[in-house]
Amino acid sequence: MKRSSLDYILRIRLPVVLFVALLSAVVTYYLSRAERDGIGYAPTQPVAFSHKLHAGTMRIDCQYCHTGVVVSPHATIPPVSTCMNCHSVARKNRPEIIALTKYYEDGKALPWKRVHRVPDFAYFNHSVHVNKGVGCVNCHGAVENMDVVSQVSEFTMAACLSCHRNAPDRLPDIAGIQKGPDNCNTCHR
Numbered sequence: 001m002k003r004s005s006l007d008y009i010l011r012i013r014l015p016v017v018l019f020v021a022l023l024s025a026v027v028t029y030y031l032s033r034a035e036r037d038g039i040g041y042a043p044t045q046p047v048a049f050s051h052k053l054h055a056g057t058m059r060i061d062c063q064y065c066h067t068g069v070v071v072s073p074h075a076t077i078p079p080v081s082t083c084m085n086c087h088s089v090a091r092k093n094r095p096e097i098i099a100l101t102k103y104y105e106d107g108k109a110l111p112w113k114r115v116h117r118v119p120d121f122a123y124f125n126h127s128v129h130v131n132k133g134v135g136c137v138n139c140h141g142a143v144e145n146m147d148v149v150s151q152v153s154e155f156t157m158a159a160c161l162s163c164h165r166n167a168p169d170r171l172p173d174i175a176g177i178q179k180g181p182d183n184c185n186t187c188h189r
């Protein structure tokens, strides 16, 4: 290799390559962070189910479908049979309902895309919150106004702890609300 081309590699090429590598590392870091914080995440679902229509306009109670919220850690997503309580009659001829009915008749679960998630190594429990009066809106926002469910608050450790440590100030409408726990083993068991 000629001396001048080595010089070119060291003085121009190498710094450029390093700069690009560093830049892409920084960009990747922030993008994956945005994904983890999850705010605004609103995946398109396999059937265009609208909370605004069902929970808002029609005022169907959240618990009619999310049966786990007061009895278990998981809120649960309803099976297609819950939908068919109404849709074996209601709007039968609409394309989305025909698609829904096909899942039901084939005995297949609807592959709903998950919106909110905390990692497996952290423990979350719906019933302890809901039974103390912490409502869906405090963590999920006004779902009854959403055509497509979107994540509105962070579920990072800092966000969980921020509510736990300030619960009486954050939730002034709930009489007698205590601070939530902040010792590690309540959430990491």
Ligand code: HEC
Residues within 6 Å of the ligand: 045, 049, 051, 054, 055, 060, 061, 062, 063, 064, 065, 066, 077, 078, 112, 113, 114, 115, 116, 117, 136, 137, 140, 143, 144, 148, 149
């Ligand atoms: C008629 C049934 C039904 C009712 C009533 C209902 N939901 Fe849902 N909910 C669903 C279905 C089906 C999904 C999965 C598809 C989706 O995300 O839109 C879902 C998803 C959700 C999710 C996102 C779950 C995830 O993947 O993280 C939240 C949060 C939620 N519902 C809250 C509520 C709240 C709050 C109410 C009451 C205001 C409510 N739902 C009423 C059926 C219902």
Ligand code: HEC
Residues within 6 Å of the ligand: 047, 048, 049, 050, 053, 054, 060, 065, 078, 080, 082, 083, 084, 085, 086, 087, 090, 091, 094, 095, 096, 097, 100
């Ligand atoms: C309590 C009865 C009831 C339940 C339970 C129910 N729906 Fe509905 N749904 C309706 C009614 C009534 C309409 C029509 C409302 C209107 O257009 O005014 C509707 C409309 C819809 C539409 C829009 C159809 C169109 O194109 O006009 C979809 C999609 C839908 N429902 C999906 C679902 C899914 C998925 C579930 C189960 C998670 C479900 N529904 C549960 C009563 C129900």
Ligand code: HEC
Residues within 6 Å of the ligand: 062, 063, 066, 069, 073, 074, 075, 076, 077, 116, 117, 118, 119, 124, 126, 129, 130, 134, 135, 136, 137, 138, 139, 140, 155
């Ligand atoms: C204190 C905050 C908080 C409250 C209050 C809360 N949720 Fe959630 N919700 C979460 C978190 C965190 C997740 C993700 C859980 C996971 O990944 O295990 C979640 C997940 C869900 C899911 C997805 C399925 C599941 O079981 O994980 C549904 C549906 C849901 N919530 C509905 C509701 C409804 C309906 C209410 C009110 C009755 C409610 N949530 C109240 C924080 C909350």
Ligand code: HEC
Residues within 6 Å of the ligand: 118, 122, 123, 124, 125, 128, 129, 132, 134, 138, 139, 155, 156, 159, 160, 161, 163, 164, 167, 170, 177, 178, 179, 180, 181, 186, 187
């Ligand atoms: C909007 C406020 C709020 C948010 C957000 C919140 N919590 Fe809580 N949490 C509480 C309160 C208040 C209590 C205490 C209830 C009581 O015992 O009086 C509690 C209690 C708990 C408990 C105790 C359960 C038990 O067995 O006693 C766990 C575990 C927990 N929260 C986990 C979480 C996790 C994980 C997150 C974040 C993903 C979270 N919480 C977000 C308010 C919140």
Ligand code: HEC
Residues within 6 Å of the ligand: 036, 118, 119, 122, 155, 156, 157, 160, 161, 164, 181, 182, 183, 184, 185, 186, 187, 188
């Ligand atoms: C109220 C519930 C809660 C408590 C209390 C809690 N954590 Fe966490 N922790 C979480 C959640 C939720 C996550 C996942 C956060 C995420 O993905 O951003 C997490 C993540 C972590 C992680 C992974 C690194 C990271 O930031 O993602 C470590 C390490 C950790 N916690 C250690 C601790 C220690 C040590 C304590 C006690 C001082 C503690 N946690 C108390 C809820 C809690």
